[in-house]
Amino acid sequence: MKYDFKEIEPKWQKYWDEHESFKAETGSSKPKFYALVEFPYPSGAGMHVGHIKAYSGLEVVSRKRRLEGYNVLFPIGFDAYGLPTENTAIKTGVHPRVVTDRNIHKFTSQLRKVGFSFDWSRVVDTTDEGYYKWTQWIFLKMFENGLVFRDRTLVNYCPSCKVVLSNEDSQGGKCDVCHSDIIQKEKEVWYLHITQYADKLLQGLEKVDFLPNIKLQQENWIGKSTGAFVEFTIKENGEKLKIYTTRPDTLYGVTFMVMAPEHPLIEKYRGSIKNIDELDAYKDECAKKSEFERTQLVKDKTGVKIDGFTAINPVNDTEIPIYVSDYVMMGYGTGAIMAVPAHDTRDYEFATKFGIPIIEVIKGGDISKEAYTGDGEMVNSGELNGITNKKDAIAKVLTVLEKKGVGEAGVQYKMKDWAFNRQRYWGEPIPIVHCPKCGMVPVPYEELPLRLPPVENFQPGSDGESPLAKIDSFVNCKCPKCGGDAKRETDTMPQWAGSSWYFLRYCDPNNDTALASQEALKYWLPVDWYNGGMEHVTRHLIYSRFWHRFLYDIGAVPVDEPYAKRTAQGLILGPDGVKMSKSRGNVVDPNDVVDEYGADVLRVYVLFMGDYEQAAPWSESSLKGCKRFLERIWALQDIMTDDEGYSKELSASMHRTIKKVSADIEQLKFNTAIAAMMTLLNQISDKGSITKGEMKSLLTMLNPFAPHITEEMYNTLFGGILSEQSWVTYDEALCVEETIEIVVQINGKVRAKMNIAADADQDTMIAAALENETVKPLLDGKTIVKKIAVPKKLVNIVVK
């Protein structure tokens, strides 16, 4: 009988569906397990094999947990707002709602064909009214709590998509959606005050079980630095110029200061700056610089001295010049720095180029050659002289600054506030009304959801205005507070809004009176295990931790950190070893694989192809190897005996394999788990028969990986449903054979192998080795210097 996956796979998918085999039950007395995978963006291209790999990991864990008696929540949904759908709509004239529904339908059928054990009754769609009502609700709560503000600043702007992007969405100076170069543009936009949560996000990392590199990337992204704020007085106008530094200990070495070209004090005193024209020209030049020029040509410092500003160093009253240079950013610290060329590489380059004096205040380097950034004895530094350690010097100078009232300790973060808006149609409308009398007024909670109005033209305005701005019936409204004429906000929320809380909705997806009931949240939270891509570590994962933490602070959720554990899968590369992309033409469509080889083969292959957490290239021939494996499993039916337990020969192997597979699944080591089952299969084949007991255990172990074939075999051979049985157990004591092969080495080189009782002690092992027929002659005429025995492993005889 041949293994016909085309008949078997749909049969069991239908069975699981009709019997709701994987339905999670809120409140069940069984222990709960919440496994979360990143829900897909339903693009027109359909599923990618990367999705299959990303979901297969926790799919295996979830199926194992159910067999272990857990009440498992393993949900799926769709993150469906976003630009690609809207761009398709613009191109084809089909409404984004229709495009989205079509894509979701396609994804759903593809996911079902792979046989994932999702709880299909909890599917979430971020563009659904019942869902985005609560996205807007959370936004209003944030507004109420002062975490939402508008600001006119330089923003990241994508000229191609015509939208403002957050810092997280323009990493590397490229637009996250279309990869165009982003430009800096001055614009008034919405912000979420995520920096207010920087410390909490940092502290939260301490108690969660995230992969170390994930924690590290988040820490670096948040980028906390401790230092000091110091005020320098500008002699000409008495204004205080505030700077941030991590090295207040080098304050005596300041020989100039630098302000960012956009620093407001320049604007304020433009009348009294003699070379203001030159500064304006420089500012324009900087704004035009491309990302390449800003990052690649860093060594070449440019700048202009401000003619009309002189700063006074607060510790020694020295007069120092002030420059403008684009190596100082308006977006970090205070937009101005004290420059200590002797002990900072960038300041050194600038000083050298502009002929500014360099004063050494820390001994240890050669400042005629380069900046010295190490530790050492303080010199030329007044009361700091003689101090040899940075920490002490900083502590001392801080007390001096505080006494004079010109400085204090402070912290800074690299992370910036979250630019929270898109000037596009396909997103959640921001529920705010602009009233000429009352200002920004939130839409009342009872009026949520604030629905997206129907539009005919989705094309964004050329000046970066949302298509919603053209809909008079949407824009013109009454102020909820005073009832007067007012205008609605026309920006929509960015793509990351809906995904920032979807895992909460899964707990209670149809709730109409709250984002989820407290009962459901208390039962399911936190997510026990979250797996996803590394590319989301500094975006979605930070954003959702922020939203969740906020919801915790207002009492809407019962736990402070949403994810107890986070892992990440590696990419699947194209057969050519390069990242899959349409333009390269090396994309593998999972649908084709399912049609030709079946879902089980695909599932086993994506987990067997390599280390789950590493990238690995797709290989059609390796895929065939997995097909052979399953066909050989299928063929075991022909050699099954009537014996119930384990056969004597295979007993230890059975126990060992169960132990290994059980442990490997928990560590995402699916490749070695499958390899262990292949080894077992080889042993069974060599032996020529399999007992009923062995068959049951093997099918159970394999079930999470290849559920269809194992379900079918179990059902045919034993009756009953395998996914309703229990996970297999092993006995540690039975994992080892009675006699095992050990190695005899002479001077560290393997010279013989021998069988010995597994529990032989060291003396017995050595005695046996010395009597070994291969070993004996090799020892003739030699003096034995040392004898080492490692139980169950080897004997090493050192001779001279």
Added chain:
RNA sequence: GCGGGUGUGGCGGAAUUGGCAGACGCGUCGGAUUUAGGUUCCGAUGGGCUUCCCGUGCAGGUUCAAGUCCUGUCACCCGCACCA
């Protein structure tokens, strides 16, 4: 520049954490079945001057024993980046 990671056969990758390097799979070679191809099955497969020697990017070191530990060094990949 800073931070993290990886270097093992022709390929993807194993190695119980110091104890037989190369599990498992792919590929390749040989054989059987087949008119042939494919499939399936059996055997071999790190390299060499093959009683023995050499092999985990490279050079040293520690140890009875090193892919694993230490020192130095090279290459590649990822993330951040004039962060004061």
